[in-house]
Structure formats: C-alpha cells, structure tokens
Amino acid sequence: MLIRKVKGDTYIIDTGFQVIPFFKLDTGKIIMVDCGLLDEREGIVNLLASEGLKPSAILATHAHTDHIENAAFFQKEFGVPIIMTEVEAAVLDSPLGLKTYFYTMSVSDIMKHYNNMVVKADTKIGMRDENVDILGAGFRIIMTPGHSPGHISVVTPDNVACLGDALASLDVLNNSKMMFSHTISRDIESKRNLFELEADKYVVSHKGVFDEIRSLIQPNIDYLEASANMILDLIEVPIGFEELYERVTKHHVIRVRDLKRYYMMERMIRPLIEYLIDTGRLRCSVDEGRLYYIK
Ligand SMILES: [Zn+2]
Structure with a gap:
C-alpha cells in the first residue's frame, strides 16, 4: 500500500x-x-x-x-x-x-x-x-x-x-x-x-x-453490452431464472458454493436480464405461477 x-x-x-x-x-x-x-x-x-x-x-x-x-x-x-x-x-x-x-x-x-x-x-x-x-x-x-x-x-x-x-x-x-x-x-x-x-x-x-x-468510455459500455449479449445467447427456449443463473455461472466457470456468493452472482445477473428487457430483446411471461424469460 x-x-x-x-x-x-x-x-x-x-x-x-x-x-x-x-x-x-x-x-x-x-x-x-x-x-x-x-x-x-x-x-x-x-x-x-x-x-x-x-x-x-x-x-x-x-x-x-x-x-x-x-x-x-x-x-x-x-x-x-x-x-x-x-x-x-x-x-x-x-x-x-x-x-x-x-x-x-x-x-x-x-x-x-x-x-x-x-x-x-x-x-x-x-x-x-x-x-x-x-x-x-x-x-x-x-x-x-x-x-x-x-x-x-x-x-x-x-x-x-x-x-x-x-x-x-x-x-x-x-x-x-x-x-x-x-x-x-x-x-x-x-x-x-x-x-x-x-x-x-x-x-x-x-x-x-x-x-x-475518452478511450475508456466505449470499452466500458461495450463490456456491459457484451455481458448482456452473452446472456441472450444462452437463451433458446423460454427459461426460468434459476436455470439461466446456472447457465451463466457455468459459462463463466464461476463456482457458487455459498449463500453470499449465490446472492452476489444474482445481483450481477438480474440487472443484465433487466437491461435486455429494457431494450426490448427479452420479455417475461408467467405460466402456471412460474416466470419465464423469452427472446
Ligand atoms: Zn461499486
């Protein structure tokens, strides 16, 4: 230090x-x-x-x-x-x-x-x-x-x-x-x-x-866009949060072994899903009490 x-x-x-x-x-x-x-x-x-x-x-x-x-x-x-x-x-x-x-x-x-x-x-x-x-x-x-x-x-x-x-x-x-x-x-x-x-x-x-x-701004934006696109690529058919969560952590080879880490990853993944919804690339559907994300 x-x-x-x-x-x-x-x-x-x-x-x-x-x-x-x-x-x-x-x-x-x-x-x-x-x-x-x-x-x-x-x-x-x-x-x-x-x-x-x-x-x-x-x-x-x-x-x-x-x-x-x-x-x-x-x-x-x-x-x-x-x-x-x-x-x-x-x-x-x-x-x-x-x-x-x-x-x-x-x-x-x-x-x-x-x-x-x-x-x-x-x-x-x-x-x-x-x-x-x-x-x-x-x-x-x-x-x-x-x-x-x-x-x-x-x-x-x-x-x-x-x-x-x-x-x-x-x-x-x-x-x-x-x-x-x-x-x-x-x-x-x-x-x-x-x-x-x-x-x-x-x-x-x-x-x-x-x-x-100035040379940092666009790469920072691109990083978030790429993170969101990665999630979009993992969705083929309607998918629930837990399954999507599992796919994202597997894709990044991130091991989630405890509750604190689980929630930390959740706090990273949810805003990316929400961004895809906000930009019209993903939508939510509720079927029989379960929420699904659909492209
Ligand atoms: Zn911070």
Whole structure:
C-alpha cells in the first residue's frame, strides 16, 4: 500500500485492490473520497498515520462495500463526518435501507455479511446539487447514477475527477468475468455523459490515474453490452431464472458454493436480464405461477 500524488493537493492511496483518492488541506487534514474495504482498514490507517495525515472527512461516491465499509469506523474512531448523496445515505442508514440494495436477501443474512456497511451520513448531498463545501474545500459533484442509484463522481479543487465506479480501467475490464451495475441503461447514459467531463486528471477506483478517459468510455459500455449479449445467447427456449443463473455461472466457470456468493452472482445477473428487457430483446411471461424469460 502506498500514496501517490495525482496533482496539487490531490493524492491516491493505492491499496493494490483499488485506488482511494484524497485531498490534502494545509493542516495535514485530508478529505477522503471513499474509504476502502474492512480488509484494507489497518493498512490505510497505518499508512496515513506514518505520513502524518489525519482523516477529517469522507466524501463517498456510492454505497458499495469496497467504497464505504470503513465509513462507520472512521466516523466513530476519528470523528470523521460522512458525506454522501441522499439516495446512498438512505441505503446505508439501517438494515432496512441495505435491504433495498440486497433486495433478495433476508435482513438477518444481510446483517451477517454486511453489517459494517451501516452508517448514518452526517451530510447528505441532494440529487440535484452541483457542489459541496467540505472543511473550506469546494468539490464539484457530477451525478453518475446507474452503477448504483445515487452514484456520484466528484471533482477536487485541483480539477481532478474522481469517478468511483462510473468507469473501470481496461486492465480491470479484461480481467473481470462479470461486473456489477444496478441499472445498466442508466449506467450507460452516465458513462456517455462523461465524454463531456473536462478535468486535468481522472481517478478510476478500479483502477488508476488517467490523463484522459475518452478511450475508456466505449470499452466500458461495450463490456456491459457484451455481458448482456452473452446472456441472450444462452437463451433458446423460454427459461426460468434459476436455470439461466446456472447457465451463466457455468459459462463463466464461476463456482457458487455459498449463500453470499449465490446472492452476489444474482445481483450481477438480474440487472443484465433487466437491461435486455429494457431494450426490448427479452420479455417475461408467467405460466402456471412460474416466470419465464423469452427472446
Ligand atoms: Zn461499486
């Protein structure tokens, strides 16, 4: 794990798994954009302490484990205020909020696997807000919903755009069998809107710092299209969800041995099916109480 300068007072923590941007104030206080996984916590805390940096606020791009699992810890241990959109804040506010994300899991299973995600936001960003002031530093907010309902990208005072999971690097795309997107049609629209975003540097959580992102946008859209087309190719005759699920995981040689993994794959597969429905390539039919997907 190491810290690298991006531009001016904007830096990243490279955890190996992802990069976490932060903006440094004169006093050694830092405003983090996201805060990493539980597994990364000790490394992040030790690294910041060794550099004399004090976490002083967390601006979260979205409510996914790898971006906010340490938020409640930093809030409790360091008194760090958590700032996120009102939509993502509602998801993380309580186990019932989390259930809107993990919508097919029981609340008890959600709390067993994801209780670290629950956190009360100190400041909520409205879905039409364009700026947020944090400890005197002005951040621009770019709404990029789709990967999650209230996903944002943020631009630091150095004009460095932190894109969260709105885009992934080509390396990550090439090495991922499947990637999560909550509502793919909206995610693609947000990705296309990023063609208009002008910044001096761009930080992609998974993973890296880029001088330009135009060459990343179309491959990210193509990746989602290819994932959806792959599902379409696996359907010949009307098929139920469980059978389709089995075909998809077999196709990708993904072994599903426990409940957490089952639900994780389900959260990846369902949005792809829904995208095919949204784009008129698949339809649903109910026969004798069973739902079938039909080309
Ligand atoms: Zn995410």
